[in-house]
Amino acid sequence: MKIDHSVPMEYSTDENKMKILGFWIFLGAEIALFSTLFAVYFTLQGNTNVGPSASDLFHLSPVMIETILLLSSSFTIGLGVHAMRLGLKKPMMTFFGITLALGAAFLGVEVYEFVTYVGEGATIQTSGFLSALFTLLGTHGLHVTFGLLWGGSILLQIKKRGFTPETANKSFIFSLYWHFLDVVWIFIFSFVYLKGLM
Amino acid sequence: MKWDEFFVTGEPMIYAAMVSIVVVSLAIPIALTYFKKWNWLWMNWLTTVDHKKIGVMYILSALLMLFRGGVDALLMRGQTAIPDNGLLDGQHYNEIFTTHGVIMILFMAMPFIIGLMNVVIPLQIGARDVAFPRLNAISFWLFFAGAMLFNISFVIGGSPDAGWSAYFPLASLEFSPTVGNNYYSLALQIAGIGTLLTGINFLVTILKMRAPGMTLMKMPMFTWSVLITNVIIVFAFPVLTVALALMTLDRQFGTQFFAMQSGGMDMLWANLFWVWGHPEVYIVILPAFGIYSEIISAFARKNLYGYKSMVVSMVAISLLSFVVWAHHFYTMGHGVMVNSVFSITTMAIAIPTGVKIFNWLFTLRKGKISFTTPMLYSLAFIPIFTIGGVTGVMLAMASADYQYHNTMFLVAHFHYVLIPGTVFAVIAGFHFWFPKVFGFMLNEKLGKLSFWFITISFNVTFFPLFILGLNGMTRRMYTYSESTGYGPLNMLSMVGAVGLAIGFIILVYNIYWSVRYSPRDIDQDPWDARSLEWSTHSPVPEYNFALIPTVNKLDAHWFAKKEGKPLATGKYEPIHMPNNSGLPVIMGALFFFWGFFMVFSWWIPAIVFGVLILGTLAYRSFEKDHGRYISVEEIERTENALRGAQHEN
């Protein structure tokens, strides 16, 4: 396997370059997936049936906490990739660890939020609006959950094997995934929560 | 749940099917054990990551599904051949037109095309494999798991019966209480993930692995069509993923997306289905256009007329295919504005398609045409497909569509598009590339005989449906009274369907005959064709090209033959190849069982299998596999053997 040392390690082999391109295309597909969920949400958001509407349900503070947690995690994983490019294993692992911890905290707040909604009688079965809301948020939450498992397994590999073209490639691709989830959250924050509270 | 609800009971035909399934599933392992072939099967096929073998497996599965869907079709035509017929009851008829549609589109046309893509694309661009060989195997096994899951529905639990488009509210739990539509949503979901992965894989392959010198505008037209197709796959399939997930949620988790009474919208399903569904039509037709372009240019002995306009028109189609979907439901409550907009976009998409017809006609003009079997299919395609296209423009007019909608006219239209478009193309491609994969040709005489049977019978089957539709016969009705006057034309259609069946039987017999008797002394380029796949041996060695060719123009292989200059020179170097892996087939099996338990809402086993699927992903993540090298000596040995085999004969 030819290794090109003039570029960052995650790009250093042909296979690595193809994997990064392939993952970007996958993110393109993810854009289409979340757009469809948004389309469903926007179409059904007025159909509240007997259940609460967006403005009855949403509260600003948990949403702001979630947003800050996820934005920070996006920042720390960016620092992690930066540390990786400097070849610093320990700082890189620390930043990735912080990222995953922030992700877990985000999930915690989201679960708390869901429990509150259900406590107020707003379940996924109540109305078209709530089905669409829970599905959109839940799909994003499942992505974050999967990210925690994936990121954890990458951390273990970095710990065991250090930086190799493979592990660097995986870490970089994982950072793309994580940033993408942050972008999706920004749109949920703006067009689900803030628009709903407007 | 009781056993008699679990198995489908009370139908003699179903019992016969059950017996045959049991016999076949016992016979295969017994035969494998008796002939000591388990190891061969596992090492050479089940664990393979070789794009050619994966392609062959796709095509074999597609032929199997063609048989299943064809039997469904014959039963439907048989039922409607005479008025007040009692061959099938209404429920059984509903199940059969549903499975016919799903199987023919998603489990026959798609895998046949993806199979040809797998076999041809790496060869055509001068690559040694696809970008992600193991992912490719996973794609195949996910498709296969989905196809098998869908097929067992007719003996276990009951088949879906709400049409291949599964419109709500009919497909909701309230109106379709059996597990049939759970099979629909889950089997399509599993196969759809496989297709999405294929899309990513081939995009990266075509973008990153072309032979040196092959710029985008020097790619063969089939490669171009596959590139565009995969762009559409990547962006359209996520919509299906969401739609099917919402269907599962509605039917099994009590959500309200498509239920009318609690703030859902039944038409939202139709909307999402066709946001994916119309691009899907172009996913199955664009590669067909690519195949015809290759074949027509090869057998007219001319380069393709208007290469650039062909590329531009395909790019235009890839964008336009996403903005026409609402023409599938003009009559379902939209205002004038919506119908007008989608009517115009639909007519607009006919323009780039029309451009292609002229490309092919001008390629034929003044060509030295040889009428081989693949060429016959391509020539028949042009006029028949044009009828399909023109009737499509008729349907595109929203106000006129109120007359045609959901009549047999529509059924005739899409069969006139899909059969000469996709089916003729995959059969033509099958005949064309068969010698490349297997090293011998299919018999031309039998090929032409089946061509005439299929083409003539196709028209006899489907042309009467245009007239029946205009006379008011709606689709999906399982019987009619004699006074409607639909009887004679339906009988004519039945006669055609039998002819089609005979045509396909001859095609299968041709494969059998050729395997046994066809001469093995063929050249690597038996058709005297134009693109790179014909510059390596037939059958193709594992590594495709001992030396990677260098390309400087379109149809480089053709000009290399003319000028007598080889495309590749230099010394052999060790070739890096991926290792086989059992993981993809295991993942396929896990997905199958996960899907099966999900269908019946048996949550605990479903969760167990879901965790096992995650486990395989984790295993893969921690696995170290750097592939292997084929040594120079081994390459020399293989090359000499392949060359020698051709010279001796």
Place this chain on the structure above:
Amino acid sequence: MKQLFPAQHVMGFLFSLLLSLVALVAVLFDLSFTAGMTILVVTALVQAGLQLFLFMHVKENAESKTLYLNILYALFVGLVTIFGTLFAMRWGYMVK
């Protein structure tokens, strides 16, 4: 320690927090629907661009043109799905 926190990343992070606060204006003040939506659209797009160029390193990739095309295509399909669905299922549904 300092090399672990490149100024660009820190500034980008602070800017992204600021953008979220600006978006709050749409809720906290009594604005018209159009004004509120404009703020939301602009802040969301800038946020997304920030992630894309600063953190996802889209520019440094040798294939950046392919990546831009990929994103544009995805946005085209996404926007068509969202607004087409709203057009077909909300604005133009069950009207004369």
